[in-house]
Amino acid sequence: MTAKRKLFTGVIILLVAAVAFSYWQIRQFAASAxxxxxxxxxxxxAGSGRIALEARLNQQHIVPESPWFGWxxxxxxxxxxxxxxxxxxxxxxxxxxxxxxxxxxxxxQFPVRFVEGTRLQEWLAALRAAPYIRHTIPDDKLATVAAALKLNEQELEGWFYPNTYLYTANTTDVELLKRAHEKMTSLVDTIWEGRMADLPYKNKNDLVTMASIIEKETAVSGERSKVASVFINRLRLGMRLQTDPTVIYGMGDGYKGNLTRKDLETPTPWNTYVISGMPPGPIAMPGKASLEAAAHPLKTNFLYFVADGKGGHTFTTNLASHNRAVQEWRRIVKEQNER
Known part of the structure; x- marks a missing residue:
């Protein structure tokens, strides 16, 4: 073998070795954490190329600088x-x-959770606090939100389905609210079609309104249809609903945590101690269980209920029994406060 040929062979071997080494280095880099x-x-x-991607990864200390990234x-x-x-x-x-x-x-994907029994204002606050959402609704006024969603103001409260929604970055607040509204509308349509006969509801809004009251009155799943029966019985007899959550809703920001007799006697469109029949609309976002309870109340003779001091309620058919249940509840609360 001539010297020239030996040199050529040596160069080829070196090149092959260099290529193999580089290939190995690239594979090692690709597999590195x-x-x-x-x-x-x-x-x-948007618009980032290879150089911009590599620079961004380096700057954020996600990938170390390496000659092998481009390769x-x-x-x-x-x-x-x-x-x-x-x-x-x-x-x-x-x-x-x-x-x-x-x-x-x-x-x-990022989660935002809308809780049963909360109001639209609380949902808007949750949206503003959630990361990576693109905010397109300039303020939380009902008129502004209604215009953004192309709905009437009366179609807002109660008409969004409480759930955990997943979204990607730059999803708009309007998109999320529309998803919740469409899901609630679809669910209400289904439940309305399968509701019990002869319920004292004029329309679907009455059903959602009743469900929202049930949602606020009890968190005990087994009580919802029983609570519904109380309000249905009262409506059929022409009795006022007399439910505290409607009073609180009607007070708006004026509610400071305690209801007084004056509050119960002060007229608002939602104060069911003053008005007869149903309030004009929902007072919160009801979940599916409360909607089902409103559509399928138990058949009972109950006209009253009060907290039992143990997380549930005592249901009664007459005022005398109800007053005794109230006294028992007050006794339990007093004992708990004295401990």
């Missing part, structure tokens, strides 16, 4: 189809897994 110790939310802006994308071009968005990166995730996540466009 991200340099994060906890879950990290990473946002890639990895050339070696595995399917990883280079990354998409703008907000992603959840986890400790222990490899560089390749991260790039695959970005290329799949599987954005992070």
């Amino acid at each position: 991200l340099t994060i110790n906890q879950e990290t939310i990473f946002t890639l802006p 990895l994308l050339k070696l595995e071009p399917e990883l280079a189809n990354f998409k703008a968005g907000t992603y959840r990166l986890t400790s222990g995730m490899s560089v390749r897994e991260m790039l695959a996540l970005l290329s799949a466009g599987t954005e992070a």
